Amino acid sequence: MTAASTPTPPGADEAREDGPPAGTDAARHDGTETGTATVRSDERLVHRSLFQRLLGRPELGAVVGAIAVFVVFSVVADSFLRASSLSTVLYASSTLGIMAVPVALLMIGGEFDLSTGVMVTTSSLVSSMFSYQMTANVWVGVGVSLLVTLGIGLFNGYMLVRTKLPSFIITLGTFLMLTGLNLGLTKAISGTVSTKTISDMEGFASARALFASELTLGPADIQITVVWWLGLVALATWLLLRTKAGNWIFAVGGGQETARAVGVPVARTKIGLYLGVALGAWISGQHLLFNYDVVQSGEGVGNELIYIAAAVIGGCLLTGGYGSAVGAAVGAFIFGMTSKGIVYAQWEPDWFKFFLGAMLLVAVLLNAYIRKRAEAKR
Amino acid sequence: MAVALTSAALLAAGCSSSGGKSGEESADGAGGGKGVDTPRMTIAMVSHSGEGDTFWDIVQSGAKDAARKDNVRFDYSHDDEAGRQAQLVQSAVDKKVDGLIVTLAKPDAMKGAVKKAVKAGIPVITINSGGEHSAEFGALSHIGQDEAIAGEAVGDELNERGRKKALCVIHEQGNVSLEERCDGAKKTFDGEMSTLNVDGTNMPDVQSSVEAKLQSDDEIDTVLTLGAPFAATSAKAKEKAGSKAEIDTFDLNAQVVKGLKDKSFGFAVDQQPYLQGYEAVDALWLHSYNANELGGGKPVLTGPQIVTDKDVPRLEKYTKRGTR
Numbered sequence: 079m080t081a082a083s084t085p086t087p088p089g090a091d092e093a094r095e096d097g098p099p100a101g102t103d104a105a106r107h108d109g110t111e112t113g114t115a116t117v118r119s120d121e122r123l124v125h126r127s128l129f130q131r132l133l134g135r136p137e138l139g140a141v142v143g144a145i146a147v148f149v150v151f152s153v154v155a156d157s158f159l160r161a162s163s164l165s166t167v168l169y170a171s172s173t174l175g176i177m178a179v180p181v182a183l184l185m186i187g188g189e190f191d192l193s194t195g196v197m198v199t200t201s202s203l204v205s206s207m208f209s210y211q212m213t214a215n216v217w218v219g220v221g222v223s224l225l226v227t228l229g230i231g232l233f234n235g236y237m238l239v240r241t242k243l244p245s246f247i248i249t250l251g252t253f254l255m256l257t258g259l260n261l262g263l264t265k266a267i268s269g270t271v272s273t274k275t276i277s278d279m280e281g282f283a284s285a286r287a288l289f290a291s292e293l294t295l296g297p298a299d300i301q302i303t304v305v306w307w308l309g310l311v312a313l314a315t316w317l318l319l320r321t322k323a324g325n326w327i328f329a330v331g332g333g334q335e336t337a338r339a340v341g342v343p344v345a346r347t348k349i350g351l352y353l354g355v356a357l358g359a360w361i362s363g364q365h366l367l368f369n370y371d372v373v374q375s376g377e378g379v380g381n382e383l384i385y386i387a388a389a390v391i392g393g394c395l396l397t398g399g400y401g402s403a404v405g406a407a408v409g410a411f412i413f414g415m416t417s418k419g420i421v422y423a424q425w426e427p428d429w430f431k432f433f434l435g436a437m438l439l440v441a442v443l444l445n446a447y448i449r450k451r452a453e454a455k456r
Numbered sequence: 457m458a459v460a461l462t463s464a465a466l467l468a469a470g471c472s473s474s475g476g477k478s479g480e481e482s483a484d485g486a487g488g489g490k491g492v493d494t495p496r497m498t499i500a501m502v503s504h505s506g507e508g509d510t511f512w513d514i515v516q517s518g519a520k521d522a523a524r525k526d527n528v529r530f531d532y533s534h535d536d537e538a539g540r541q542a543q544l545v546q547s548a549v550d551k552k553v554d555g556l557i558v559t560l561a562k563p564d565a566m567k568g569a570v571k572k573a574v575k576a577g578i579p580v581i582t583i584n585s586g587g588e589h590s591a592e593f594g595a596l597s598h599i600g601q602d603e604a605i606a607g608e609a610v611g612d613e614l615n616e617r618g619r620k621k622a623l624c625v626i627h628e629q630g631n632v633s634l635e636e637r638c639d640g641a642k643k644t645f646d647g648e649m650s651t652l653n654v655d656g657t658n659m660p661d662v663q664s665s666v667e668a669k670l671q672s673d674d675e676i677d678t679v680l681t682l683g684a685p686f687a688a689t690s691a692k693a694k695e696k697a698g699s700k701a702e703i704d705t706f707d708l709n710a711q712v713v714k715g716l717k718d719k720s721f722g723f724a725v726d727q728q729p730y731l732q733g734y735e736a737v738d739a740l741w742l743h744s745y746n747a748n749e750l751g752g753g754k755p756v757l758t759g760p761q762i763v764t765d766k767d768v769p770r771l772e773k774y775t776k777r778g779t780r
Contacts, residue, residue, distance in 0.1 A: 157672040162697065166671060170664035213476030261507050270513050270778045272685065275710070278475035299696070369692070370659055372711055374685050376507040377657050417661070421652065421668040430653045431629065 136393035137405030139445030143391070144412050147441055151419035158422045161298035168300065171414030172307035173362065175407050177381070178388035179310045180358035182406030183318070184351045185389050188331035188398025189245040191234060191355050193252035195381030200256050201227040201363025202373045203264055206273040209281075216281040224360050230256070231356025235349030257379060264375035277371045289361070290369035303365055307407065310358065314403035327351065331398030388413050391442055393449070412441050491525040497555065498529040499740050500548035501733070503584070504561035506536040510684065510709055511729050515583070517779050518733030519557070526741040538565030545569035548578075555579050555740035557733075560586020560593075561633065567593060579743050583732045585633045587755035596743060598755040599735050601727035603633045606760035607640015610704070610725055613762055614678060617722065619702070620647040622678035623669060627656030627686050634682050637706060641680060650676075659689055666693035670701060678702050684709040684724070691720055708763065710775045717768045727759030730779045 132138065151158045158164075177194055184191055204226045209219030230252065237248045261271060268274055276282060292299040318324040326347040329337035338344050367373055392409030394401030416437045425433055501519055505512035516532055523530035531553070535541045538561070546569050548556055556578050560566050563586045573580050574594035582590040582598045590598035614622060622645060624638040642649045652669050654662045670676055670693060679694065679701050681687045687705035694701050702722040705712055707729075715721035735756070742748040750756055763771065774780035 155672065160671065163668065163671050166664050166667045166696070169667075170661065173660035173664075209472070210476050213472050213478040215472050257507060265513070271510050272709070276475060280472035280474060366659060369663075370689060372685075372688070374510070374659075376509060377659060379507070379657050380655070381658055414664075418664055418668040421665055422672045424672060427626075427651050427653045428629075 135404075136400060136402045136449075137408055138393075139448040140392045140405050140408040140412065140441075142448050143441035143444045144408050144415070146444060147412055147415050147419070147437065150437075151415060151423060155419055155422035155424070158419060161296070163418075163422060165298040165300055167414050167418045168304050168411075169414075170418050171411040172301065172303040173365070174381075174384060174388055174413055175307040175410035176303060176310060176362050176365075177355075177358045177385045178392070178406040178410040179307070179314050179403050180351075180354040181385040182389035182392065182394050182401055182403055182409075183314055183327060184355055185386070185394045185396070185398060186318070186331045186401045187327045187348060187351045188334065189238065189348060189351065190249060190386070191352065192246065192249040192382050193230070193234065193256055194355060194359060194385050195378040195383075196253055196256040196260060197227065197230055197356065197359040197378075198362040198366060198381065199260050199373065199375065199378035200230065201360045202367035203260055203273060203363075203375060205364060206276055206367050206373050207264065207267050209276050209279060210274050211267060213279075216276055216279050216285050218281075219276075220285055220364060223363065227356045227360040227363065228353055229356075231352040231354075231359075232349065234355075235352030238352070239345040239348055253382065260375045260378075271375045273373045273375075275371050276367075282368070285364070286368040289364040289367075306361055306365075307410075310361075311403050311407045314354075318403060323347070323350070328399060331400070333399070384413065387438070391438065391445065393445065413438065416441075491527050494527055494741070494745055496527055496529060497741070497744060498531065498551075498553045499523065499555040499557065499737055500531040500533070500551070500553045501557040501583075501736070502541060502544045502548060503532075503534040503559045504536055504538070504541050505534040511707055514729040514778060514780070515733035518730035518735075519737045520733075521779075522734040522737035522741070526738060528737060528741060530737065538562035542566055542569040545573060549573045549576050552576075553578060554744060555581070555737075557581050557583055557736045557740070558595075559584045560589050561631075563589040563593075570595065579740055581736045581739055583736050584729075590755065591753055596749050597739055597751040599732050599739070599750070599758060600755060601757060601759035602755065603636035604640040604643075605757070606706070606725055606727060607637040607642075608644045609760045609762060610637070610641040610680065610706075611644030613723060614641070614680075614704070615644070615646050617702070619645075619678045621673075621675050622647060622649045622680055623666075623676050623701075624649055624651045625662075625666060625679060625681045625686060625690060626651055626653050627662065627681070627683055629653045637682050638680075649680075654686075656683070656686065659685075662686055662689045663693045663696075666690045667697045670694060670697035670699040674699065676701050678704060678722075681705040683707055684712045687712050687715065687721060687724075691715065708771070708775055708780055713768055713771055713775045713780075716763065716765045717772070719765055722764070724763045725759065726761045726763050726780070728761060728780075729758075731758040 181191060181194060201223050205219040205223035208222045209216040234249055234252055238245050264273065265271055291302045293302060318327060326342045329342045330344050330347050334344055388409035389406040390396060391412055392405030394406060416434055420430055420433045503512055519530055533544045535544055542565055545558055549572055556573050558566060558570060558580065560582050570580055570593045580595040582595045584600040587598040587600055587602060624641060626634050626638060628634055638651055652665060654665045666679065679690045681690050684705060684707040687703055688711045691703050694703060704722045706725045708724050708726050712721060712724050716724060739750045771780050
């Protein structure tokens with residue numbers, strides 16, 4: 079995230095190969111050529127074949143990794159290829175993916191959020207407890223929860239741009255505070271550490287239809303979270319590649335000072351990204367509530383790393399300025415496939431985490447390898 | 457702004473006529489009246505609980521009820537990391553409390569701190585787990601459930617119900633007492649029992665993992681969860697996977713009681729956490745008031761108690777108020 083004017087070792091950071099000045103079209107197209115091309119003509123005008131363009135996509139490696147993982151489990155696990163199993167895998171992926179997509183956008187913008195895991199829990203707790211305590215229609219709780227969750231995102235973003243401290247520290251603070259608040263407030267209000275059931279309240283059925291129902295699609299039932307997930311991917315991809323805001327996101331992640339110098343509203347972009355994360359947390363949180371009816375206040379801790387992992391597996395750089403929403407979705411899919419595939423394959427359960435870690439590492443290595451090859455070809 | 461408008465509109469749309477706070481019956485709690493007039497004493501409890509565990513809530517409400525009756529100031533602290541739990545014990549010793557209640561989930565890490573407390577003349581009672589180390593560390597008594605015995609009781613119950621193939625769902629990998637429960641059940645169960653590790657802080661993961669397991673093996677006729685919140689989630693997974701398995705669980709909560717009532721769960725194994733908190737505080741009071749010692753050097757067992765739909769009418773209102 080240093081200014082783009084610093085000299086870059088070759089191949090060290092794709093974001094910089096994209097060629098500053100950031101905030102222009104070049105920042106989001108994934109590198110046509112190293113600087114030499116500009117001698118001939120403007121690099122942005124160089125024509126490239128569809129194949130070349132595909133090779134340049136940040137999610138390419140992840141897609142190949144996903145195919146590899148899919149093939150592995152199709153071979154070793156008998157029950158993996160059944161429609162019902164795939165629907166389970168998609169469900170597991172979607173619950174991660176709904177958060178991985180906005181988290182990926184945030185990471186492209188060069189920031190982290192460690193509070194995402196517990197923010198999801200906060201969102202569902204607020205919704206449930208507000209409805210219950212006020213004996214209100216559950217939709218009221220859902221709306222209040224949206225405001226509160228966006229408020230937390232706003233807090234993260236505002237603190238970040240005001241204090242200029244690393245987002246790691248700020249959101250670590252939010253993470254710990256929310257963990258405490260979740261427990262403290264739930265106990266103070268409900269008397270126990272889990273919420274009371276709201277399934278017999280008005281509006282529950284319709285809210286459940288929106289956040290936790292399933293759709294029958296041929297032989298399989300697809301959870302509605304999959305629809306939310308795909309919708310978010312589409313929205314985020316459009317935002318990144320087709321709008322001015324998308325340019326800003328790449329720009330602030332590539333080099334904040336340069337971005338500011340060319341007139342990108344850095345603070346607004348970053349706050350917006352945190353609001354996006356909060357929106358994802360709200361959707362996930364409402365799913366949690368309406369799927370399980372009762373929420374345990376201690377849930378969600380540790381999930382923030384899984385969201386970040388999914389984004390990174392999907393090709394986002396930890397340093398910002400590079401990545402895609404589709405990649406993050408594929409990353410979540412790899413994670414979902416692997417964690418459930420190990421169960422389908424009936425591998426020794428005590429070794430579960432080891433297998434999970436090893437498979438993910440292999441997927442990421444494959445990802446990095448493919449990307450390097452793709453870049454060498456260009 | 458659109459959001460604010462939407463929720464304002466929703467607010468205007470009004471209230472729920474069913475459920476919620478106003479649907480709640482006022483529960484009658486213990487300790488409302490006057491207790492003993494022995495001198496005020498302070499008792500600290502330090503557990504290995506993580507954040508927001510229903511179980512420890514019930515232990516605490518037991519302890520608090522006893523504290524009210526016994527004119528005791530009750531301090532609760534907890535940390536799921538053994539080193540920090542030991543530090544909490546140390547700070548209770550520094551505060552010179554009149555009695556100490558600790559759990560020994562990781563006995564080796566707690567040994568030093570507990571022995572220090574005993575040396576400082578503070579009576580110690582261990583609860584919940586680690587009964588075999590209690591006397592060795594110098595504690596007065598141990599009040600809890602022997603996880604292996606509880607597991608064995610489950611195995612017997614499963615045999616009686618004619619179960620053939622069971623799945624034991626471990627929601628916290630590497631937790632000794634959870635492993636003991638599974639192992640105990642495996643020991644007495646005549647059928648086949650496999651285990652599944654899930655991430656207990658991530659409900660969708662619990663659901664999809666159990667779902668995956670049931671899809672991969674349709675002979676599984678019993679799912680045994682080791683904590684109450686995971687029973688309801690497993691029931692959901694079972695439904696999605698189209699499995700006929702019976703859901704049985706350790707520990708109780710309101711959802712489990714509801715499930716027992718409508719027969720979506722087979723049975724629950726209760727270790728009566730309320731008793732662990734209540735008896736521990738009361739035993740320390742008895743020790744100070746009357747020099748009593750409970751258990752004769754052996755652990756005092758608070759479970760297992762097998763609970764089925766027949767017990768539901770009695771239990772329902774107690775789980776709702778959070779004491780069962």
